[in-house]
Amino acid sequence: MPKLRPAAGWAALTAVSLVSAVLIGCAQTTPLLNQPLAWTPTNTLNLGITRSQGTPATVRFEAFGDTAANPALVGENLEQATPLLVTTADPVGPFVTRHLQQLFAQAGYAPGGANADRVISGNVQKFFVSERDNYRGNVVLAIVVRDRSGNVVWQGTAWGMNQTFGRSYHIDNYQQVLSDALIDAADNLLKNPDLRQALALKN
Numbered sequence: 076m077p078k079l080r081p082a083a084g085w086a087a088l089t090a091v092s093l094v095s096a097v098l099i100g101c102a103q104t105t106p107l108l109n110q111p112l113a114w115t116p117t118n119t120l121n122l123g124i125t126r127s128q129g130t131p132a133t134v135r136f137e138a139f140g141d142t143a144a145n146p147a148l149v150g151e152n153l154e155q156a157t158p159l160l161v162t163t164a165d166p167v168g169p170f171v172t173r174h175l176q177q178l179f180a181q182a183g184y185a186p187g188g189a190n191a192d193r194v195i196s197g198n199v200q201k202f203f204v205s206e207r208d209n210y211r212g213n214v215v216l217a218i219v220v221r222d223r224s225g226n227v228v229w230q231g232t233a234w235g236m237n238q239t240f241g242r243s244y245h246i247d248n249y250q251q252v253l254s255d256a257l258i259d260a261a262d263n264l265l266k267n268p269d270l271r272q273a274l275a276l277k278n
Contacts, residue, residue, distance in 0.1 A: 104159070120181050129276050131184050134176070134187055135187045136175055138169050138172050140198040149203055150203060152206045153207045161246070168198075171199050171257060174254075193223075193228070194220070194225075195221075201213050201214060202214055210252045212237045213236055214233075214253070216233045216260055218230060234260060235260025
């Protein structure tokens with residue numbers, strides 16, 4: 076067998092090394108399974124939203140349910156033929172509830188206990204990020220607002236979206252987009268004039 080010339084031998088060795096590096100890189104892709112939910116937004120609530128006339132109600136958020144088909148599945152990377160999944164071991168409903176309570180407090184609706192003026196409950200219908208050329212997060216919430224007597228004073232659906240670029244299949248980007256999409260959902264809720272009216276007490 077003829078010997079490779081030095082240049083050709085070096086080129087062949089380099090090619091083999093590059094292929095090996097790619098294969099090793101793929102093999103070392105760590106699945107993002109049972110990841111924690113983390114509150115890492117880059118956006119802030121739109122505090123310029125004008126409330127309806129009247130005293131803002133105190134609100135109590137009851138723990139949201141989760142009606143997604145697979146509540147643990149919160150994202151997927153679709154850059155390859157076989158999707159790479161992102162799952163969480165944390166319950167999504169309580170996570171959403173806790174941060175909605177904080178966001179509404181920032182907007183002027185103070186947290187209330189057992190005697191809160193309004194009780195807000197609901198279900199998380201979607202809490203998910205699709206990653207291809209970028210990260211696209213979507214949050215869909217079904218909301219019910221009741222007064223102190225238990226009467227429904229408002230109900231509806233809130234949508235939130237966010238997208239960003241970033242390192243492929245990286246948990247920080249999924250967490251950020253989900254956090255910002257939830258802020259967007261809260262913004263859209265607080266822009267709703269009927270909801271604002273339901274959260275305003277008559278003077």
